[in-house]
Amino acid sequence: MSELVSPPSGLSGVPLAIGPLTRKDFVSDAEVRWCPGCGDYAVLAAFQGLLPELGVRRENTVIVSGIGCSSRFPYYLDTYGMHSIHGRAPAIATGIAMTRPDLSVWVVTGDGDALSIGGNHLIHALRRNVNITIMLFNNRIYGLTKGQYSPTSERGKVTKSSPVGSVDAPFNPISLALGAEATFVARTVDSHRAHLNEVLTAAVNHRGASLVEIYQNCPIFNDDAFAGLKAADGGLINLRHGEPVTFGPDNSMGVIRRPDGTLATAPVAEVGIGQVIVHDAHAADPQLAFALSRLTDSGGLTLAPVGIFRDVEAPSYDDLARAQLTAVPKPKARLADLQRLITGEETWTA
Amino acid sequence: MSELVSPPSGLSGVPLAIGPLTRKDFVSDAEVRWCPGCGDYAVLAAFQGLLPELGVRRENTVIVSGIGCSSRFPYYLDTYGMHSIHGRAPAIATGIAMTRPDLSVWVVTGDGDALSIGGNHLIHALRRNVNITIMLFNNRIYGLTKGQYSPTSERGKVTKSSPVGSVDAPFNPISLALGAEATFVARTVDSHRAHLNEVLTAAVNHRGASLVEIYQNCPIFNDDAFAGLKAADGGLINLRHGEPVTFGPDNSMGVIRRPDGTLATAPVAEVGIGQVIVHDAHAADPQLAFALSRLTDSGGLTLAPVGIFRDVEAPSYDDLARAQLTAVPKPKARLADLQRLITGEETWTA
Amino acid sequence: MQLTGDRFTHDAAAAGNDFSTLPNFPAEIRAPVGTLAGVSSFQLQFAAHHVHTPGDQVDVLVAMNPAALKANIADLRSGGVLIVDNADFTARNLAKVGYTEDPLTDGSLNAIQVHAFDLSSLAVGAVAELGLNRREALRTKNMFALGLLDWLYTRPEAITLNFLERKFADRPALLAANVAAVKAGYAFGETSELFHHRYVVPPAPIKAGTYRRVSGNLALAYGLLAGAAKAGLQLFLGAYPITPASDVLHHLARLKSSGVLTFQAEDEIAAVGAAVGASFAGQLGVTATSGPGMALKAETIGLAVMLELPLIVCDIQRAGPSTGMPTKTEQGDLNQALFGRPGEAPLPVIAAQSPADCFAAAYEAARIAIEFRTPVILLSDGFLANSSEPWQVPQLSELPEIHPNFATEPNRPDGRYWPYLRDERLARSWAIPGTPGLEHRVGGLEKADGSGGISYDPANHEAMTRLRQAKLERVIEFVPDLPVDDPDGSAELLVLGWGSTYGPIQAAARQVREAGHAVAIAGLRHLNPLPANLGEVLRRYRKVIVPELNLGQLTMLLRARYLVDVTSYTKVAGLPLSQAELAADLISIIKEDLR
Amino acid sequence: MQLTGDRFTHDAAAAGNDFSTLPNFPAEIRAPVGTLAGVSSFQLQFAAHHVHTPGDQVDVLVAMNPAALKANIADLRSGGVLIVDNADFTARNLAKVGYTEDPLTDGSLNAIQVHAFDLSSLAVGAVAELGLNRREALRTKNMFALGLLDWLYTRPEAITLNFLERKFADRPALLAANVAAVKAGYAFGETSELFHHRYVVPPAPIKAGTYRRVSGNLALAYGLLAGAAKAGLQLFLGAYPITPASDVLHHLARLKSSGVLTFQAEDEIAAVGAAVGASFAGQLGVTATSGPGMALKAETIGLAVMLELPLIVCDIQRAGPSTGMPTKTEQGDLNQALFGRPGEAPLPVIAAQSPADCFAAAYEAARIAIEFRTPVILLSDGFLANSSEPWQVPQLSELPEIHPNFATEPNRPDGRYWPYLRDERLARSWAIPGTPGLEHRVGGLEKADGSGGISYDPANHEAMTRLRQAKLERVIEFVPDLPVDDPDGSAELLVLGWGSTYGPIQAAARQVREAGHAVAIAGLRHLNPLPANLGEVLRRYRKVIVPELNLGQLTMLLRARYLVDVTSYTKVAGLPLSQAELAADLISIIKEDLR
Numbered sequence A, B: 001m002s003e004l005v006s007p008p009s010g011l012s013g014v015p016l017a018i019g020p021l022t023r024k025d026f027v028s029d030a031e032v033r034w035c036p037g038c039g040d041y042a043v044l045a046a047f048q049g050l051l052p053e054l055g056v057r058r059e060n061t062v063i064v065s066g067i068g069c070s071s072r073f074p075y076y077l078d079t080y081g082m083h084s085i086h087g088r089a090p091a092i093a094t095g096i097a098m099t100r101p102d103l104s105v106w107v108v109t110g111d112g113d114a115l116s117i118g119g120n121h122l123i124h125a126l127r128r129n130v131n132i133t134i135m136l137f138n139n140r141i142y143g144l145t146k147g148q149y150s151p152t153s154e155r156g157k158v159t160k161s162s163p164v165g166s167v168d169a170p171f172n173p174i175s176l177a178l179g180a181e182a183t184f185v186a187r188t189v190d191s192h193r194a195h196l197n198e199v200l201t202a203a204v205n206h207r208g209a210s211l212v213e214i215y216q217n218c219p220i221f222n223d224d225a226f227a228g229l230k231a232a233d234g235g236l237i238n239l240r241h242g243e244p245v246t247f248g249p250d251n252s253m254g255v256i257r258r259p260d261g262t263l264a265t266a267p268v269a270e271v272g273i274g275q276v277i278v279h280d281a282h283a284a285d286p287q288l289a290f291a292l293s294r295l296t297d298s299g300g301l302t303l304a305p306v307g308i309f310r311d312v313e314a315p316s317y318d319d320l321a322r323a324q325l326t327a328v329p330k331p332k333a334r335l336a337d338l339q340r341l342i343t344g345e346e347t348w349t350a
Numbered sequence C, D: 001m002q003l004t005g006d007r008f009t010h011d012a013a014a015a016g017n018d019f020s021t022l023p024n025f026p027a028e029i030r031a032p033v034g035t036l037a038g039v040s041s042f043q044l045q046f047a048a049h050h051v052h053t054p055g056d057q058v059d060v061l062v063a064m065n066p067a068a069l070k071a072n073i074a075d076l077r078s079g080g081v082l083i084v085d086n087a088d089f090t091a092r093n094l095a096k097v098g099y100t101e102d103p104l105t106d107g108s109l110n111a112i113q114v115h116a117f118d119l120s121s122l123a124v125g126a127v128a129e130l131g132l133n134r135r136e137a138l139r140t141k142n143m144f145a146l147g148l149l150d151w152l153y154t155r156p157e158a159i160t161l162n163f164l165e166r167k168f169a170d171r172p173a174l175l176a177a178n179v180a181a182v183k184a185g186y187a188f189g190e191t192s193e194l195f196h197h198r199y200v201v202p203p204a205p206i207k208a209g210t211y212r213r214v215s216g217n218l219a220l221a222y223g224l225l226a227g228a229a230k231a232g233l234q235l236f237l238g239a240y241p242i243t244p245a246s247d248v249l250h251h252l253a254r255l256k257s258s259g260v261l262t263f264q265a266e267d268e269i270a271a272v273g274a275a276v277g278a279s280f281a282g283q284l285g286v287t288a289t290s291g292p293g294m295a296l297k298a299e300t301i302g303l304a305v306m307l308e309l310p311l312i313v314c315d316i317q318r319a320g321p322s323t324g325m326p327t328k329t330e331q332g333d334l335n336q337a338l339f340g341r342p343g344e345a346p347l348p349v350i351a352a353q354s355p356a357d358c359f360a361a362a363y364e365a366a367r368i369a370i371e372f373r374t375p376v377i378l379l380s381d382g383f384l385a386n387s388s389e390p391w392q393v394p395q396l397s398e399l400p401e402i403h404p405n406f407a408t409e410p411n412r413p414d415g416r417y418w419p420y421l422r423d424e425r426l427a428r429s430w431a432i433p434g435t436p437g438l439e440h441r442v443g444g445l446e447k448a449d450g451s452g453g454i455s456y457d458p459a460n461h462e463a464m465t466r467l468r469q470a471k472l473e474r475v476i477e478f479v480p481d482l483p484v485d486d487p488d489g490s491a492e493l494l495v496l497g498w499g500s501t502y503g504p505i506q507a508a509a510r511q512v513r514e515a516g517h518a519v520a521i522a523g524l525r526h527l528n529p530l531p532a533n534l535g536e537v538l539r540r541y542r543k544v545i546v547p548e549l550n551l552g553q554l555t556m557l558l559r560a561r562y563l564v565d566v567t568s569y570t571k572v573a574g575l576p577l578s579q580a581e582l583a584a585d586l587i588s589i590i591k592e593d594l595r
């Protein structure tokens, strides 16, 4: 490559807003109906603040959700939206993204919606790299159906459907996405507004499928599932491209590579900052991102990297699919072409 | 742990055959109906040869398949079998494995069956670690429906449904399985009978879910998809636990770790055998296995590791689920218990 | 409120009343308290006679705040009693639910006997000495209300107090507080002079026996388990949570000591798939869901039809279409149950008629599924699921036997085993894995009858298609003739319901008869095959009305099958059929159409 | 053989004959040549009169080996002509297909005019000089057979030769060989003295116009595209391959120059989901599948009913239940189309009647879907899909207009936009993303009419449920009265078909009438809503017979709706209805029942 061309953004093709938009423009008049204290409120507030900053027209934003507490999201935003059926939002969004490159398409989903019933659509949307941004609200529980364990619940979880503890090993959504060839994978936390903003902005600007896992507290059925992480001295490992991966009080802990090649954590003071690995979110190969994802403990959650694990350029499915089409002619000419087509080459006259 | 106990095998609990069994015992009288030259023949022959060697009773072997050319498999084996519906075999096998620990349960599936329509059941069966052995026949095409591209077809594949080339990025089934927390993941090749035998034997002996991807040639719709690999000097990288990962003519090539931590291939003569990594299939952490899986090129396939990527001990779902049950009493006592249960504690008499 | 209702129901039961309950939950998980959307209510009808519904109009309403009043006042009959906690009747709270004036003072409740007082303060006062914080203290108001109701209906306090002792055995502070609140409520009734009457509801004339209270979903779970146990099979439930079916999973998940295996699947397809696997393995595979989940299971149910394996698919119907109104009831899935599969895939369909009947219906489903090797669809609905009533506990020993009749020997002269050889009922031979010598393969492709080998032979497919239908028709062996309730045989009008409408139909018939008119009623439990005498029954009456909570799905079936001009009577409001409305409509039909 | 049949069909078309074809593929991909399972055949009927089916019994059978003979000989009428290549009639090959004696010599074919000769050698000889290897040379035998048939039916060779020139333009060696084979076959007919007759089939009296040959799946693809184009929308197909629907995907995937977007989804649920997404985005979302795939799509179709968005779901039916016989035809999905969804989810259902009619049916489906904002189910079947016939190419300009009527302005006095405000047809307002000021949300929960906001109000749900049904009934506006073919109005018997049975019914009626009996026939294209005059039509006849390739699904509907005692006539053999059998049965009904 001789020239440096800036890659197409996830939003290129979406018309820009004419005047400035404000948060208020994006607030619908539907009454918000989550339980008091639900983490969904914080995400909604952040998102309503973020949308006007993206600079694209409000009417060109579409939010598709499945079913679950979190999937009520689209109702609260004054954009185009669809509250669809359980698990199918990525498929529906694929149809929207393919036919309408002028739209900014978001998917809102939960850990049950995306990873249980909707797991297949999720991994296929990621593999294909459809230009959509997926916000996965992970509260590690089925909220709407009143508290059964989910595919991200820790093993041993006691719920109505697992009265003596669940026996399933949970998914690590980041690992799963990376195994499914995802080109943008990130994680953030409901209550960390600035981080949420930053990650979502990067996600929507990524052209192709972006998965953002959002740790979301469900005070009713799984309260404080992330309390261990959110605590001041907690185990949130903030990933930043190009920076050494440190965390903990005063960044006293770091992620190092063990002699066998796998990643581990160690006190920086002991190993020296030079041993701490530097994050490369843009590495073509997902090996590092995957290794980082494994630092998440799948049990009680005391350690979890957040930020952008992976953000690489790759052709987006819908761009490629559209590129195979020849430009559709004006209506008249279109009908004439079609008349020729259906008439075909081997006709006879009676 | 003070004592070394040998882990339960995938077959423990399955009654042993009384007399010796032979290949013939496992051949059903159904006429085999694949196209001449189909790779499925070779796998079938190997499998019919393998079953008697496992030492368990024929009547305690169950093979469940989905739909596809490869899914005709159960019909050709004189065991219990079910040719079910498209993509659902892992779910059906889960019900069998949970209720009958005395059965050896196999799933036979294709790249379309397992990774397209059945993707969700596959990843969930792997995550849960249900004690089943999955043989995934990957011919990188939909055979039975006459040749559409599949989720493992290379991008740009020209088929009836993609006349100017497919635009999907393919899955790497090994990466996907590892991302889904699989505890046993391996790959082998239809025509390499000894390797197939070895890998399948290890798979069935693994307690929990074992996924074996089998590269399978479809001479009709995707001929020679693996020819580049099968060639004498081809790029099959044979993984063996505890051995350096070398391949190519005279094992002249090796897999090394680059300074950035990712894996790459290099001539052994240049880097020295000391730089070549040693495979550890039993590493608790799947980082290495995942890194190895990325050496597979997803395009024309000239390089692919085969063998066992990962084989770790973890409790199997069905064992855990059964462990929660108290032993079911004899029929009479069972009915008496049940009578007490349904009568409950708060009764009144009229 | 749910707990108050629950305990008050037990008091009614202990007094020998017949009863029927209906809890009503908000659609949101925890919609903010004090909003209309957040109101949770519990409706109870009890009487000295047979009770078939929780009632449409209520005699006594207990409302704990303005939202509860607003949401439920329309259901209180004129002249009824309203007990209302006025603690929260502030301008702000009133406005929040759309009251511009205080309904307690603006005269709008003049037709009602209003008893308004600061119940909250009374409860808090009653537990003042017991060291609770304010929130805990306030929570005892429900028990205060219960004590008051116990007084009003002349119930002994002991039952409630016993219950509290069990419940709070290891939390003495809460026990003391709750006991204090109940007693205070009782004493308030006695001393306050607010109430001029107490009521005594004598026992209902019910069959002698041991009774318990049961909800539809619990009875259904027990019925399934009883079926499996009598057949000597393990019960395996594959399920994915969905309202209002989730409780079937919850109930069965607790029965690990009864050997029940539950599998919370990744989706409804996996749930039913695993159940098919369990049945293939020789156990009783069951799955439970609601309408949207039924749709997803259709393909696998078709497979089970083809495999001819036992399987029970419970559909706890909710208001549709699509996501619809998940917490509301409906009977919209009858067509889906009968016809919602590709190709000709007939299977038995059974509908439970009352909460307690869910047990018997589930047991019958198990018996048919196992003995005929067929999937069976068992229909219940959101109303039956959550509603409860007295249940005469069945003696398991008296239930009909269930025989899985596993094949253990080859069944061909040449020593082979053919899985599709049939008995007189046309049920196929069932050999399970682990049985030596009977190894065989089954699958979804058309098969040659007898051998089960794949067959594309046209005549075989024709024969197999008709055979599967004929087998369904043989199930009639297990279907009793439809009993008709027509006391003196003089009725010209038959009201035929199915599933949960039969309760309101019985209640309405009582009203119609009390008004001096003759009406015959019947309730269908077997929707496929239909009872043998049904055609004759339909033709016996001048007019047949078929009430359904849908747009006339059973009606279509009856008209097609019997060419009888039955009249459809449909409600699709997400609510149980209203007995009062039905009774009024029936009376006017009798007066006008049948003069 | 497929190619020979294909080209010979073109010859018939060029000669102005009417025709109908039926290719028949083995179920296996490449079942071994020479086995019964491996036989692939091509059936063609052409005539100087209207042809409605590929025929049941054939006049001429060309068999290239023992397996082909064995598989098809039963279809050759007594006295018919058999042309057979005897090159492969070795003992081994005969035994392989179950012949113990050579049928060509054992006298079993005495009732048939047998022309057996070593066709393979003749073909190989004809191309001997052209440098092909033996395998290539042997392949020309199909063209030899075509040449011979051309001679036998007095067809000009030129059409075939022209085609070969196009096909092999860049492979001159193959061109020369195939041309030589055709000519040799033609010459063989002329010189061999084996054949004593040549046939001349004059042109059929068909309407003047430009014709082409079309198969059902191709016509369907074109109809969808025409619908989208006339509405000014992009056509979006979401599909997952499944026999016999895959060709719809294959055809549309080739139409990238017409702006068609195809999406090969991960499963049927994603396929229909993406189509719903495309429709929400303002395009025409379509999905195509067969029975098992329909089952999987049911939940999403229900969503589309609730969203009130255009969507076309094509169900190319195959023999069921379950996996059934994928390559065989059936009409088993009518019930599933009408009723296979949870709750009350009514939608229009249209069935194509012939391969060419798939175009018109698809176009109508598009028109209804777009103008009524509703999912429409379009039924075809495996027979229509693969069969072909002459098609008078429609002029797109003459097709009815289709108006999506996108909303562009707020529709409320206060400047708001309500997505569920309705027009006279009850179709809701449709605003698509990108339209400023009309931002709105839709979803699967019950909604308040007008505003579209979530509503749990009982009365609203009741109203909405009935409204969705009423909207479906308004579609009658696009449903013409059912025309009855009753030439002199004297018939007492009406034969009413739907979908693909109408072809055989027409053919049978011709036979019945030729035998001197009166019979009326009609074919339903609209299954929901049914034509307005249908009740009246049914009541006009003493007897109504309804032939279906299922166990009587339309019959049930008609009996329920009109209380008319129609008689079901059912075949479920995986084959198209047999016209001869039907004709014979009709005649005996007329003679016996209607005396």
Ligand SMILES: Cc1ncc(C[n+]2csc(CCOP(=O)(O)OP(=O)(O)O)c2C)c(N)n1
Binding pocket: A067, A068, A069, A070, A071, A086, A109, A110, A111, A112, A113, A114, A137, A139, A141, A142, A143, A144, A145, A150, C240, C241, C242, C243, C268, C292, C293, C296, C323
């Ligand atoms: C087909 C179908 N199956 C099941 C349900 C019931 N259901 C609704 S939401 C949900 C799970 C919600 O969990 P999650 O996605 O984690 O969302 P949350 O409520 O926790 O935000 C389930 C099982 C449904 N609506 N549709």
Ligand SMILES: Cc1ncc(C[n+]2csc(CCOP(=O)(O)OP(=O)(O)O)c2C)c(N)n1
Binding pocket: B067, B068, B069, B070, B071, B086, B109, B110, B111, B112, B113, B114, B137, B139, B141, B142, B143, B144, B145, B150, D240, D241, D242, D243, D268, D292, D293, D296, D323
């Ligand atoms: C529900 C459903 N959808 C689609 C099909 C059609 N179908 C049968 S097999 C198959 C794909 C086969 O591909 P693969 O799994 O790779 O198996 P192969 O034939 O290549 O061995 C498809 C799409 C079906 N049988 N059922």
Ligand code: SF4
Binding pocket: A033, A034, A035, A037, A038, A039, A040, A069, A070, A139, A143, A144, A217, A218, A219, A220, A221, C029, C030
């Ligand atoms: S149940 Fe949990 S996730 Fe759902 S709204 Fe309430 S707090 Fe939020």
Ligand code: SF4
Binding pocket: B033, B034, B035, B037, B038, B039, B040, B069, B070, B139, B143, B144, B217, B218, B219, B220, B221, D029, D030
């Ligand atoms: S189509 Fe391909 S995979 Fe299928 S049987 Fe033939 S060769 Fe094998």
Ligand SMILES: [Mg+2]
Binding pocket: A068, A110, A111, A112, A137, A138, A139, A140, A141, A142, A143, A150
């Ligand atoms: Mg959740």
Ligand SMILES: [Mg+2]
Binding pocket: B068, B110, B111, B112, B137, B138, B139, B140, B141, B142, B143, B150
């Ligand atoms: Mg394949």
